[in-house]
Amino acid sequence: MSGREAILGKIRSQVGADQDPATRRTTVADRLAKAPRGIIPKRGQLDPRAQLKLFCDRAEAVQTTTTVVKDYSQVAEAVSDYLRSRNLPQAVRMGTDPRLEGADWSKAPNLTRDVGPSDGSDPVGLSHATAGVAETGTLVLTSGSDNPTTVNFLPENHIIVIDAADIKGDYESALDQVRSMAGKGLMPRTVNMITGPSRSGDIEQTILLGAHGPRSLHVIVVEG
Amino acid sequence: MKITTPEFKENAVKALANDNLQKALGNVEKGFIGKRQAAADALPEFEALRDKARDIKDHTLAHLDLYLKAYEEKVVESGGHVHWAQTAEDARNIVLDICRTANAKTVTKGKSMISEEMGINEFLEEKGIQPIETDLGEYIIQLRGEAPSHIIAPAVHVLKEQVEADFREEHDHLPEGRNLDEPETLLDEARTVLRQKFIDADVGITGANFLVAETGTSIIVTNEGNGDLTQTLPRVHIVLASIEKIAPTLEDVSQILRVLARSATGQDMSVYTTFSTGPRREGDVDGPEEYHVVLLDNGRTNMIGTEFQDMLRCIRCGACMNHCPVYHAVGGHAYGWVYPGPMGAVLTPSLKGVEDGGNLPNASTFCGRCEAVCPMRIPLPKMMRHWREREFEKNLNPAVQRWGLKTWAWFAQRPRLYQLGARVAMRGLSIMGGKKGRLAKMPLGSGWTKYRDMPAPEGETFQAQWAAHKGRAK
Structure with missing residues (x-):
């Protein structure tokens, strides 16, 4: 504990914390409790239809591909069609998300679904997003057995399903959605905000896709 | 890491005569400046967000003790451990203890400047634990036995032909005749080689772009996904962070995220912004079983409440060096320690002392481009001037210079x-x-x-x- 006390003590003396300790404590407690919002870019503050369009446009601007389907009965076909269009095997690795399990998989009879975390041998991962952010085409995924984190990073191709109603204008609203899962001040173990497929510019500043994470990212938006 | 900042002039002369380096440095201007401007121009609120980001950090620094305590409480609540390190040595020992308890043989690493500051790689190697850098740029310079020359593009000084030569030497188990002519093939090879290392590692070490007091969360911002594999696959995740990485709430982080990637690479948002809170939960099928955070001071508390406090707002985007004519001319290694460019010129004397770091604040034309692009509005030229004053007060500059200045003043x-x-x-x-x-x-x-x-x-x-x-x- 000596390091802790020394560091905190030094900060206290440098900022002059003894002058009005009560006000300082209230200020901090207040800020943590209220979490006031700052400047929200106007770009994403649109009606749901325009927000969905902005989300798809921004996602495509960073090399994500998108498909919009009417409801969950069309998800299996959309997955299967995408795999075929990319010459990928009809097989996905996924978690136990009930929204994905409940999709009508009989419509894609040749598709194999492996459930559980990825060990790196799966060509394609399938996840369900908790939220999306229109302002930058970002997807928000939360960890758990329903959507294991390894599925987001190990397979070379990643397909993410999202409900149109979960697409928000800004990060703050999307993170509020995350907060609502466990409560204020609590977080799922891992929250991944994903904006496009993996990339690197480390060799002569040439941007290349597929550094360590997926080379391709495909989003299926369910309007339902 | 040995500091060669006192030899800045000799370093700079060598850098100017290094043809490969001069060719590679051309990529800095090409790769960053136009992209940042386009991204900033495309967001009407960008300038207002810079003000907001500055205010958030100022508020946080004024209450840093309380936010650190709030953060610690939430980490512990979520099942994680917080370790406090006053010095780099303390931090190295803490990391070693965790690695030894985990019986670690190999440690994968996400990109972290604080780990460079701590000199953790050399230290772990000495103790028989193998650290493996997994960011492509960091991996390249680890093979070359070099330090990063840029805080977000560590291998910006290396040409692709040099990478090819390094890979052929290091990856000698692969066929000799393979094609490594293009960045694509080089990237593919690194991806394949490193994939197995991710899976084999016992401990994963990452840095942190933010620590959130409200939730006890650490956040990394990356493009490759290596940081995520580093922290998801091994049994133990260690986060290395300096104390000023704290932000009060998720709302505050959202504000700063909007200026971070735009200022760094000209992206609206980096590919992966990952929030980690504690270890694996009940029912989880992946993720680390242990989650440790090492909070490093290493001289930062000395800056609080002084004319150098503003430097602690820095979010390590690299915009200042991307726009610096001195950095463009000599590259990052000439600066002689971990942090190059204008931010390094202020931070190096702050953390290592003006006796060792005093050359850097003098290596500036005060053109002001760094301050003009800094997302956190850090008055870098002003602080370099403060360091020049300190240097003069301490009688550290050459006699001729002092005599000249005194004559002029008279x-x-x-x-x-x-x-x-x-x-x-x-x-x-x-x-x-x-x-x-x-x-x-x-x-x-x-x-x-x-x-x-x-x-x-x-x-x-x-x-x-x-x-x-x-x-x-x-």
Whole structure:
């Protein structure tokens, strides 16, 4: 504990914390409790239809591909069609998300679904997003057995399903959605905000896709 | 890491004569400046967000003790461990203890400048634990036995032909005739080689872009996904972070995220922004079983409450060095320690002392581009000036320079004498310049005339011209 006390003590003396300790404590407690919002870019503050369009446009601007389907009965076909269009095997690795399990998989009879975390041998991962952010085409995924984190990073191709109603204008609203899962001040173990497929510019500043994470990212938006 | 900042001048001379480096440095301007401008222009709220980001950090630093305690409480609540390290040595020992308890043989690493500051790689190797850098740029420089030359593009000084040579030497288990002509094939090879290392590692070490007091969360912002594999696959995740990485709430983080990637790479948002809170939960099928955070001071508390506090707002985007004419000319290694460019010129003397770091604040033209692009509005030139003052107060600069400054100050305090002296010197130099109007040699100015001629002054002194101008204006 000596390091802790020394560091905190030094900060206290440098900022002059003894002058009005009560006000300082209230200020901090207040800020943590209220979490006031700052400047929200106007770009994403649109009606749901325009927000969905902005989300798809921004996602495509960073090399994500998108498909919009009417409801969950069309998800299996959309997955299967995408795999075929990319010459990928009809097989996905996924978690136990009930929204994905409940999709009508009989419509894609040749598709194999492996459930559980990825060990790196799966060509394609399938996840369900908790939220999306229109302002930058970002997807928000939360960890758990329903959507294991390894599925987001190990397979070379990643397909993410999202409900149109979960697409928000800004990060703050999307993170509020995350907060609502466990409560204020609590977080799922891992929250991944994903904006496009993996990339690197480390060799002569040439941007290349597929550094360590997926080379391709495909989003299926369910309007339902 | 051995500091060579006292040899900055020699380093710079070598850098200027290094053709490969000069070719590679061309990529800095090409790769960053236009992209940042386009991203900033595309967001009307960008300038207002910079103000907001500055205010958030100022508020946080003014209450840093309380936010750190709130953060610690939430980490512990979520099942994680917080370790406090006053010095780099303390931090190294904490990391070693965790690795030994985990029986670690190999450790994968996400990109982290704080780990460079701590010198963790050399230390772990000495103790028989193998650290493996997994960011492509960091991996390349680890193979080359070099330090990063840029805080977000560590291998920006390396050409692809050099990467090819390094890979052929290191990956000698792969076929000799394989094609490594393009960045694509180099990336593929690194991806394949590193994939197995991710899976085999016992401990994963990452840095943190933010620590959130509200939730006890650490956040990394990356493009490759290596940081995520580093922290998801091994049994133990260690986060290395300096104390000023704290942000109060998720709302505050959202504000700063909007200026971070735009300022760094010109992206609206980096590919992966990952929030980690504690270890694996009940029912989880992946993720680390242990989650440790090492909070490092290493001299930062000395900056709080001083004229250097603003530097602690830095979010390590690299925009200042991307826009710095001195960095463009000599690259990052010449700076001689972990942090190059304008931010390094302020931070190095702050953390290592002006005795060792004093050369860096002098290596600036004060053109002001760094401050103009800094997303956190850090007054970098002003702080470099403060370091020059400290250096002067401590009698650290060369005698000739001190004597020159004192002489100038003596004259400057006697305006009539100063004006007379300036007139006489100007006439003299003008005559010496002859018909060409250039001086190949100049008294006390050999440092300049050794490399180029000095243009001889023409016409009247500035003060005479100013007086005439005011006369006309009336």
